[in-house]
Amino acid sequence: MLDVLDVLDVLDVIEAIDAVDWGAVPGRPGWYEPARAAGGLRALARAANLVEAAEAHSMLSGGGLTHGHSAAVFPAAVVAAPLLLDIARTGRPAVRDTALGLLDEALSSFPHAGYTRVTTPHGTAVPVCCALAHHLRARADRLAGLGGRGRSLLVDAAGHWRFEIRECVADGGGTAVFGTLAGRFPDGVHAAELHIPGEIAVLGEVALEYPPAKGSPEACLRVAGRYPDELPPGAVLFPAECGERVH
Structure with a gap:
């Protein structure tokens, strides 16, 4: 049974769900169903037991946020992520586990061609x-x-790193790039997408030169075969493999 504080939280979440024009969120026609996204989130926010949470999950993973049978994710999952996180904190175990499970499904699934990127504060094609x-x-x-499922999600999210360039210095046959790192840059040399307004380029060889100090996002990457003027301040790097994910 919900207490007064839970009821107020639910009402706030439902108001936020209703404020979204789910029909305007892009998604592959015939697969993405905006009514399932909105209705499933409302149902999950209101769910009081395992059965109700399971019914909401069925709507959301059956064309609302993901298509579970084919392991596809829709851009609506990005819009819904903060809402699911708010729903997860209500304290009802079945609801919390369902919300976290949906986030896990969304992060591990691949989007359909033509619907692989979204606009965020960090770029228009993330x-x-x-x-x-x-x-x-x-x-x-x-x-x-x-709990453990929340911490596991954070570990998985760390692999989808983001690096924001602050300044660059020529260094031999490449460039030392200073900036802020969100997530965890993996060991070794990797390809990365360079996002400049209106343009995406692929950098073939990027490695972590200096890792962030504990508690600080400041880091240095080394980009081979590129000059500083090709890596302007304010540009953002993402893993190239993330840009290649397509259902």
Whole structure:
């Protein structure tokens, strides 16, 4: 049974759900169903037991936020991520586990061709998985307090890193790039997408030169075969493999 505080939280979440024009959120026609996204989120926010949470999950994973049978994710999942995180904190175990499970499904699924990127404060063509990871990192403290599943989501989100360039210095046959790192840059050399307004380029060889100090996002990457004027301040790097994810 919901107490007064839970009721107020639910009403706030439902108001936020209703404020979204789910029909205007892009998604592959015939697969994405805006009514399932809105209705499933409302149902999950109101759910009081395992059966009701399961019914909401069926709507959301059956064309609302994901298509579970084919492991596809829709851009609507990015819009819904903060709402699911708010729903997860209500304290009802079945609802919390369902919300976190949907976020896990969304992060691990691939989007359909033509619907692989979304607009975020970090760019107009950010891979869906990276946009989801941003929402998870933004609520890291909340997720960490939701038990093992919340902490596991944070570990998975860390792999969808983002690096914002502040300044560059020529260094031999490449460039040392200083800026802020969100997430975890993997060991070794990797390809990355360079996002400049109106343009995306692929950098073939990027490696972590200096990792961030504990508690600081400041880091240095080394980009081979590129000059500083090709890596302007304010540009953003994302994993190239995330940009290649397509159902």
